[in-house]
Amino acid sequence: MGTVHSSFNHKITEQSFTWLFDNYWEKIYELCYQQIRSHEDARELTQNIFESIWKRRNELHIEGNPEHYLMRSAKLQIINFYRDTKIREEHQASFSSEYRDFDNCTENEILFSHLNQRVSSVIETLPGQCKLVYQLSKNKHLSNKDVAATLNISIKTVEYHLSNANSLLKKSLKEFI
Template identity: 30%
Template sequence: MDEDKRVKRLISGDKAVINELYADYSSRLYHFAFGYLKSGADSLDIVQEVFVNLWNSRKNLKKNSNLEAYLFTVAKNTIISVFRKRLSEKNYLENLKFEVVDNSIDTESKVNYDLLAEKVQELIEKLPPQRRRIYVMCKEKGYTNQLVASELNISLKTVEDHMTKARKFLKENLSEYGFIALLYVALFLS
């Protein structure tokens, strides 16, 4: 169907055209979003948001609007918003980590924290060499799993498997340290 006719139908409030557009573009939009977000649920949310935005903004469309360009521009902008939100949440958690450490109730808590951090370092040293290298790249250097896979020339699944096993090993070996260890695990190893 001619895109100009679709735009006119959309502007006039024809709900059937949204279903047509969804059938034509939802899969491509999903894969576009997934390429950036690596999350099926987030990608589905992006697709839904794109079509809600299209419907809500339909009266602002020009009669010769390029719907495909519009849909992918909205998707791109929504993905950028998701990244900004993730970065904001990550920064908040980073600040929270430092507040927990800096605002410790007393010297004993700080000493306990230092001992725990030392124990974690000892446990990291006990990881198999490849697992330790992957863990350090992800957790201490801040590399993404994808970047680690690329740098080490291994699959993303292998990186994820090593990270899962490293976290499990650390959690199991820190459980004897009680509440402060649980807090440490929640803040630093998740």
């Protein structure tokens, strides 16, 4: 699969997935970044697209130009990102207007403690390397490059683990948003 194909009419194998990832990751990332203007969010959206393809590889059958399929997937991810961002902003605005006058330090401390405990418990459930990558990045404040060098893994692997950890944290902490 060393050449660029104008059509891609077969199920996703590990080899074809690797080819798709190697040939289209940057292009999809650039499209997401142009629309969102956040490197972290663009990486997460791009990672979500390829993760979805990998998870559905046994039933997914891309016909025609894979670039068209990936671009449509990216556009849908971008639309969902903006929809989710708008909903989150509406919830935050509602929350802050309801609690603008909230000034009880003891209750804030309890809520903060509960949030910290929840974050810690979610981090503890992460798989080994994902947990280690997250802790080096967030607790030790290492850059993705430094985490990759420390663990002798690629930067994209670091980004993959961080994306998974962030996704799990977002799902687990919805009640705090």
